[in-house]
Amino acid sequence: MNPASLGRHDSWEGVRAVVAGFGVSGFAAADNLLHLGAAVTALDERADGPDGRAAKAELLEVLGAQIRLGEGATATLPDDVDLLVTSPGWRPDAPLLAQARDRGVPVWGEVELAWRLRDPQHDTPWLAVTGTNGKTTTVRMLDAILKAAGLRSVAAGNVGLPLVEAVMDPEPYDVLAVELSSFQLHYTDSMSAQAAAVLNVAEDHLDWYPSMSDYAADKGRIYDRTQRACVYNAADPVTEALVREADVVEGARAVGFTLGMPSVGMLGVVEDILADRAFIEERETSAAELCTLQDLTAPGTPGPAPHTVQNALAAAALARAHGVPQAAVRDGLRGFRPDGHRIALVAERAGVAWVDDSKATNPHAALASLLAYDPVVWVAGGLAKGASFDDLVRSVAGRLRGAVLLGRDRDVIAEALARHAPDVPVIVVDTRETAVTEGDHASVEAQPMRRVVAAAAGLARPGDTVLLAPGCASQDMFTDYAARGDAFAAAVQELTG
Template identity: 75%
Template sequence: MGARDVSSLGRETSWDGVRAVVLGFGVSGFAAADNLTHLGAQVHAVADRATAAQQEKAELLEVLGARVDIHEGATQALPDDVDLVVTSPGFRPDSPLLRQAGTRGVPVWGEVELAWRLRAPGPSGTPAPWLCVTGTNGKTTTTQMLDTILRTAGLRSVAAGNVGLPIVEAVMDPAPYDVFAVELSSFQLHYTHSMGAQAAVVLNLAEDHLDWYDGDMASYAADKGRIYAGVERACVYNVSDPATEELVREAEVVEGARAVGFTLGMPGVGMLGVVEDLLVDRAFIEERATSAAELCTLADLAPDGGEPAPHVVANALAAAALARAHGVSQAAVRDGLRGFRLDGHRIAPVATVAGVTWIDDSKATNPHAAQSSLQAYDPVVWVAGGLAKGAAFDELVRSVASRLRGVVLIGRDRDVIAGALSRHAPDVRVITVDAPQDGTAPTIDGGPDLMARVVAAAADLAVPGDTVLLAPGCASQDQFTDYAARGDLFAAAVRGTSSP
């Protein structure tokens, strides 16, 4: 049987008989398989492994008529008679099944591409617009800030994509949304071809996931830049990161779309920025040539007192720019940001003990994120290490060396960080904590006493007035279930407990 042309498939077309292979059975894979089955496609989902919860979902899908193969090697070969592959974002383009799809001319979509094609008319009679966020760091916080602002404005919004609800589930909701706040990773964007956001932002660009890109930073940046393709109103960029502006210059956008910068300094015309203690807008007001509109104060971003970290201010400006591009009022931006609270493990205070402040920023899973956190504290004892994902740490260490009281290193790639410290901060004391000490094999979540020993080592290095900062700059899965487990165990150890 010949392959069916799927190029025109969408929400209003028939999916009956479309032969779709779904690669991967995580959150996005299940969402794609479930909704394709609902639409009438012949779904064949494949994965190499699954959790118990995912196995239960697989059984449900099979009852609904899908075929699910979960076993080692299931993702190695593309079945015969396939019209479409929908891939989970973790699979590289050179994965065996995707290579075979390319050879046979079978289209490959990601879940985001599928979701874009499945959009339905919203309350206005047209599909609800997408406001899209990507970047190396700050994506989740910015997307959640944006969603909070949109909801404060009285809109039915949802944070979706790489955070919150899978985007396919969001667009298939029978109660239509007014607008979507969509976080997108470079992996998701790689497999997205036709999306055209109402407004989009690349927050920043720094080394991350280079193992996925075989060390090619240009390819990583190009995938990030896909978010600007087809933008209708505003391409938002980071004035302090010229690479993001260059991506805007290279983008093919809808005629009339504007470039809008955000900056922690005084904004020029067409930008959002900071004037004294105010976040202001010189992009979305008629009088922007001569004046600026107040959005909120710095204090609004730090409801518990103190100064907000610079990257929190930058995220707020980016979220505000996207919301303003959608037409949200200044008051809604202010009230939304004032009511926003960061998720756990993002520069989260844990305790102050004997004059030493302990901070959990376990979400800092790459050097750029760790650098942002480290620059908010001085002096600091830095807890770092894990899976470096091909990233280097020389620039980070060079920029924060004068702030470092000491460093505690953990994880598989700790020597990468140790090397950067020896080159750029040779006088800083470094303690390496291995797990476990009794000669047994490492266990998940670091063994029973890993974080207790990390905290003891950090306490050894710190003096009153210091901050101990868990900002690993690395992924966690070499020693922990995920970054949340790493942060929970750190916080528990600081508080003197044996478990989170």
């Protein structure tokens, strides 16, 4: 049976679906396909983990699914398959996906499945966000703005609620704030967002993509079939080029955002005011005030970082494209607080500030963080994912007091520092890579971070900031970036009392 012709009100009985990957999105896809009547087989190489997949597998088996978990489970695509739904982290050259393509079996991501399962009687608009950095913050800002406007919204996709669960909710949402990764967009072919934004495109995931142009092209897929507004970063020419190349719905506009004075059709900053010259009738001669920089300033900080302002402008542009009034933009942004491990002050003692930005998992994000402090002792390292650190080090060499490096790809950063900042003292903490297994993760992960924090304390002077902005992913030594940030915070608290 051809699933491409089916929607949420059709019977999926007779559709044989395979769900590859049994994480959060994979479970949501399998669960809802079973609900629709499909015959579901779920496959994953991992039999269990901190997400409780063994218990979820047992539940789905009770509901009638076939579950294959463990080594070798994903080597072969079962016979007689009508649809393969893949989790976003799966590379296109994975054997299971290659077998599906060879057989002509359609391959969808969870996002594609969710788009096809929308309720035609309640056509909930999607406001979609992608970019190398800032996606989660922007989507959460957007959700706060939408809620301030009195709308029933939710952050979904790569953050928050799985999209399939969001669209299948019996009580329809008014609007969805959707975060999409490049991996999710790679497997998405029919989505038509009401408005979409690419925040930035910088070097990342080059262990997954053959080139930067392939990575950027997947980011740009978010603009395809956009209905009202393609929001781009005026400081990032790649995002504007992606808008120019997009095949949009007739009437959709390009809307830029800038930290400078906005031109007609853009959002920007006028003195200390975030201003809209895109979604008002008088945009040729005036601008609408959305909020002030003070509205974006977290308690205890002198003002918002530039990337925070950019994220707010992008969120505001998407909300305004949906028709949200100015006051709701102000109220939503004024009440917004970022998630943990994003420029979070951990402690301040003897004139030294300790800041956790463990969410800075690539060089572009680490650069944005480092530019907010001077002088700084930089704590970095982990899984570089094929990225280079030369441009970053060249940009911040003058503000580095020192650097403390850990993790599998620490030498990549050390070599960039030696080339471009040879006078900056560097301490390499040669920790054993800690395999993350079941048990007491926290105690295992804390041990190397104690040595890192002690080394950073030896470099720091009064007036300095010790900044955890790793520029790398965390899974070589930690369960995730949050666990890395928690280990850093715990070690700092232990040291400073």
